[in-house]
Amino acid sequence: MTVFGPLGPSLAPWLRSFKGFRGLLKSHADWYANLAGYRQMGLKYDDLLIEERPDVERAINRLTPRETYDRSYRFKRASHQSVLHKNLPKDQWITKEEDIRYLRPHVEEVVKEDNERKVWESLAVSRK
Amino acid sequence: MLAARSSAARNASRLLRNFATVADTAGVKVAAVDNGEPTSAVTFLVKAGSRYQNKPGVAHALQNFAFKSTAKRSALGTVREAELYGGVLSSSLSREHLALTAEFLRGDESFFVDVLSSFVTDAKFTRHELSEYVAPVCEAESTTVSSDPAARAIEVAHGLAFRNGLGSPLFSSGHNHITADLVQEYASSVFSKGNIAVLGTGISQETLSKLVEKSLAKLASTSEVSSTPSSYFGGETRIDSHEGPQTVFIGFGATGAPAAELAVLAAHLSPQPSLKWSQGLSPISASIPPTASVKTVLLPYSDATLFGFVVQGETAKDVKTAASAAIAALKEVGSIKPEDLKKAVAKAKFAAASSIEGRIGFASTLGAKVLAGSPSNLDGTLSALDKVDSAAFSKASSTLLKAKPTFVAVGDVQALPYADELGL
Numbered sequence: 001m002t003v004f005g006p007l008g009p010s011l012a013p014w015l016r017s018f019k020g021f022r023g024l025l026k027s028h029a030d031w032y033a034n035l036a037g038y039r040q041m042g043l044k045y046d047d048l049l050i051e052e053r054p055d056v057e058r059a060i061n062r063l064t065p066r067e068t069y070d071r072s073y074r075f076k077r078a079s080h081q082s083v084l085h086k087n088l089p090k091d092q093w094i095t096k097e098e099d100i101r102y103l104r105p106h107v108e109e110v111v112k113e114d115n116e117r118k119v120w121e122s123l124a125v126s127r128k
Numbered sequence: 129m130l131a132a133r134s135s136a137a138r139n140a141s142r143l144l145r146n147f148a149t150v151a152d153t154a155g156v157k158v159a160a161v162d163n164g165e166p167t168s169a170v171t172f173l174v175k176a177g178s179r180y181q182n183k184p185g186v187a188h189a190l191q192n193f194a195f196k197s198t199a200k201r202s203a204l205g206t207v208r209e210a211e212l213y214g215g216v217l218s219s220s221l222s223r224e225h226l227a228l229t230a231e232f233l234r235g236d237e238s239f240f241v242d243v244l245s246s247f248v249t250d251a252k253f254t255r256h257e258l259s260e261y262v263a264p265v266c267e268a269e270s271t272t273v274s275s276d277p278a279a280r281a282i283e284v285a286h287g288l289a290f291r292n293g294l295g296s297p298l299f300s301s302g303h304n305h306i307t308a309d310l311v312q313e314y315a316s317s318v319f320s321k322g323n324i325a326v327l328g329t330g331i332s333q334e335t336l337s338k339l340v341e342k343s344l345a346k347l348a349s350t351s352e353v354s355s356t357p358s359s360y361f362g363g364e365t366r367i368d369s370h371e372g373p374q375t376v377f378i379g380f381g382a383t384g385a386p387a388a389e390l391a392v393l394a395a396h397l398s399p400q401p402s403l404k405w406s407q408g409l410s411p412i413s414a415s416i417p418p419t420a421s422v423k424t425v426l427l428p429y430s431d432a433t434l435f436g437f438v439v440q441g442e443t444a445k446d447v448k449t450a451a452s453a454a455i456a457a458l459k460e461v462g463s464i465k466p467e468d469l470k471k472a473v474a475k476a477k478f479a480a481a482s483s484i485e486g487r488i489g490f491a492s493t494l495g496a497k498v499l500a501g502s503p504s505n506l507d508g509t510l511s512a513l514d515k516v517d518s519a520a521f522s523k524a525s526s527t528l529l530k531a532k533p534t535f536v537a538v539g540d541v542q543a544l545p546y547a548d549e550l551g552l
Contacts, residue, residue, distance in 0.1 A: 113202065120204060120205070
């Protein structure tokens with residue numbers, strides 16, 4: 001995971017570049033996301049990001065208070081369901097529309113900042 | 129021969145101590161003076177002091193947001209790039225103005241003017257920068273001020289004296305709930321063409337005008353910010369504090385443009401000796417105990433002035449003695465001797481002239497004049513000081529005493545004197 005950055009490896013941008021393939025890919029992706037089972041536990045995809053790393057921790061700190069509250073509520077609910085060995089009732093499942101990448105923009109921003117810092121740290125200055 | 133040569137040399141090295149011209153570049157006032165200094169400095173002086181804020185603490189947050197990320201470069205990029213050029217970026221806030229300053233080597237002006245103008249035109253004001261960088265600095269600064277009794281007394285005295293406008297707090301306290309949106313809103317209201325003066329030292333007028341024209345062209349030209357004209361109220365408050373010396377601030381306010389008489393009065397009463405380790409000739413200095421100190425404070429603003437004494441001492445008794453001496457001296461200034469008045473005028477003139485000696489004083493004192501559209505030199509101030517005669521002087525001091533004083537005691541409130549105990 002660390003090798004590929006905080007968001008993990010993804011072939012999506014490459015696969016998306018095949019035009020005719022897109023529709024097929026989309027239906028398959030939705031089927032796969034539902035099969036993964038996190039939505040049935042009341043979680044969103046970004047809740048599954050590994051958070052024990054400095055960049056993701058910083059990104060989580062940048063969520064609005066409301067987003068932070070909702071995130072911890074989903075965790076609490078999911079861990080309770082885990083204890084019960086049960087999925088949530090179907091009406092409480094996270095739907096495809098609710099499963100938005102709320103954390104990804106913040107993570108991407110933090111990664112961009114870290115990369116910029118690396119560039120400045122290893123800069124070779126030459127006189128014009 | 130020798131005398132003639134030395135006077136010629138003196139004339140040759142005489143520096144220009146004013147902005148020669150004020151150009152109106154794309155609606156922004158630009159003034160620059162080049163005395164051949166090895167470094168240049170550019171200041172964006174904005175009418176964005178705490179006086180114009182719509183919520184307490186917003187101006188302070190805006191000041192600390194300076195040089196954070198903009199559409200052009202990130203906060204880190206700004207710092208690192210400025211370091212590579214060897215420049216210094218700073219921002220300072222007063223009750224009326226926000227000054228964004230860049231000091232740099234000659235030749236780097238295009239980069240540093242771009243840094244300043246990109247903050248003014250397209251700063252991002254992100255929420256995470258507010259919580260990660262800006263809020264901790266604001267909190268540290270206001271904590272520092274609240275642990276200094278004299279600064280705290282003057283801050284509180286402004287609130288008592290002017291209530292709103294000039295009286296609104298300069299520093300944000302932890303109780304002010306500042307959001308990035310509030311800062312953004314305030315910034316968009318104050319960063320407009322009529323509200324900014326660009327002042328340069330060590331840089332030619334044409335170069336600066338050209339750079340400003342290019343970078344500030346897209347700035348909105350909305351109307352100037354306004355604030356209700358100041359009126360003076362006065363009052364008394366006592367703050368329990370266990371840090372620092374026992375402190376009393378006794379202030380007197382006057383509205384209208386700052387009067388030359390008050391500058392002369394401050395110079396006359398100031399017990400600060402001109403020679404180190406001496407007592408000074410002020411009427412106060414003989415009667416203050418050695419463990420106490422009295423400082424005159426003169427704070428001129430565009431439409432009001434706060435004049436007063438900061439009295440500090442080890443014990444409340446010392447403070448009472450020293451403060452009574454200061455009040456007694458203030459009451460007696462009506463019968464000032466002509467030679468004392470002459471001395472005070474000379475002292476006030478020196479203080480006014482030497483305040484523009486440094487780069488910061490030069491930009492802030494003359495910059496305020498540029499922004500207000502008045503002539504950007506000290507000639508008016510100095511000739512007004514020359515015109516002060518004993519009649520005008522005693523009239524000014526008696527009107528000052530007629531109004532209700534502003535009295536702030538910080539320290540042991542049980543022992544510190546009340547205003548009426550000092551003969552006010």
